[in-house]
Amino acid sequence: MTDPETSPLARIRFVLVETTHTGNIGAVARAMKNMGLRRLHLVSPRQPPDAEAMARASGADDLLAAAEVHPDLVSALAGCRRVIGSSARHRAVAWPLVEPPAAARLLLEEARHGDVALVFGRECSGLSNDELARCQYLAHIPTDPDFSSLNLAAAAQVFAYELRRVWLEQADAAPAAAPRDLAPSEALEGFFAHLDQTLLDIGFADPEQSSKLGRRLRRLFQRAEPDRTELNILRGILSAAQGRKSPGRFARAAAPAPREE
Numbered sequence: 001m002t003d004p005e006t007s008p009l010a011r012i013r014f015v016l017v018e019t020t021h022t023g024n025i026g027a028v029a030r031a032m033k034n035m036g037l038r039r040l041h042l043v044s045p046r047q048p049p050d051a052e053a054m055a056r057a058s059g060a061d062d063l064l065a066a067a068e069v070h071p072d073l074v075s076a077l078a079g080c081r082r083v084i085g086s087s088a089r090h091r092a093v094a095w096p097l098v099e100p101p102a103a104a105r106l107l108l109e110e111a112r113h114g115d116v117a118l119v120f121g122r123e124c125s126g127l128s129n130d131e132l133a134r135c136q137y138l139a140h141i142p143t144d145p146d147f148s149s150l151n152l153a154a155a156a157q158v159f160a161y162e163l164r165r166v167w168l169e170q171a172d173a174a175p176a177a178a179p180r181d182l183a184p185s186e187a188l189e190g191f192f193a194h195l196d197q198t199l200l201d202i203g204f205a206d207p208e209q210s211s212k213l214g215r216r217l218r219r220l221f222q223r224a225e226p227d228r229t230e231l232n233i234l235r236g237i238l239s240a241a242q243g244r245k246s247p248g249r250f251a252r253a254a255a256p257a258p259r260e261e
């Protein structure tokens with residue numbers, strides 16, 4: 001059993017977006033509990049977990065009962081310091097791409113200090129580009145490219161197993177370096193909204209075509225993983241660019257002329 005308070009595994013959320021089959025939700029709960037994971041988050045499931053979900057959970061019904069349901073992905077990611085989206089396909093958007101072992105290391109590294117999330121898409125269409133844009137990395141299980149899509153719960157099982165394997169491997173490792181106070185997901189969202197608005201205000205972004213630019217800038221800043229202080233500095237710069245700070249505010253009083261001896 002995993003100690004819910006202290007294990008990094010207990011800080012990892014599996015977020016399922018708009019799942020259609022409740023049986024899949026149950027099977028994901030089981031896959032998670034087998035590996036010591038317990039935080040299941042559901043974004044607008046087609047139906048709430050039902051008898052079919054309970055049957056497929058087969059003993060992991062406590063995870064189902066505790067599952068948090070959210071109206072959208074943003075609220076499911078609130079407080080998360082690192083977010084990875086899983087995808088059955090390679091995407092046109094060039095996002096940093098990792099395989100399950102690297103995804104597990106990235107999540108566990110940050111889960112020592114706070115909450116993190118792995119996001120799973122819909123059975124029929126996966127995750128949208130906007131949803132992927134909320135993730136810092138994209139994780140792909142290297143399946144046969146001609147038949148690349150796993151069942152949702154099978155994909156969750158692969159990631160859950162990798163997380164447990166890497167966690168066991170790291171259990172005896174030396175303590176990590178001092179934690180950085182990474183900005184949580186909602187703070188980054190606030191920054192991106194401010195950035196988009198500023199780029200329009202200062203006439204840099206074309207209102208008709210700003211979403212592509214927005215995605216590229218998201219990728220840049222998410223790669224940098226800013227901490228809270230850095231994000232505050234960036235927001236201060238945006239406010240200055242918007243003219244909300246007075247340009248003369250650092251003017252020093254003129255120094256007195258040196259006296260002739």
Ligand code: SAH
Binds near residue numbers: 086088121125155
């Ligand atoms: N038809 C969808 C596949 C959805 S499968 C598509 O083409 O995108 C449901 C979810 O399971 C995916 O959104 C993803 O989160 C996960 N998944 C399935 N196969 C995967 C793979 N090979 N690698 C990573 N995640 C996968």
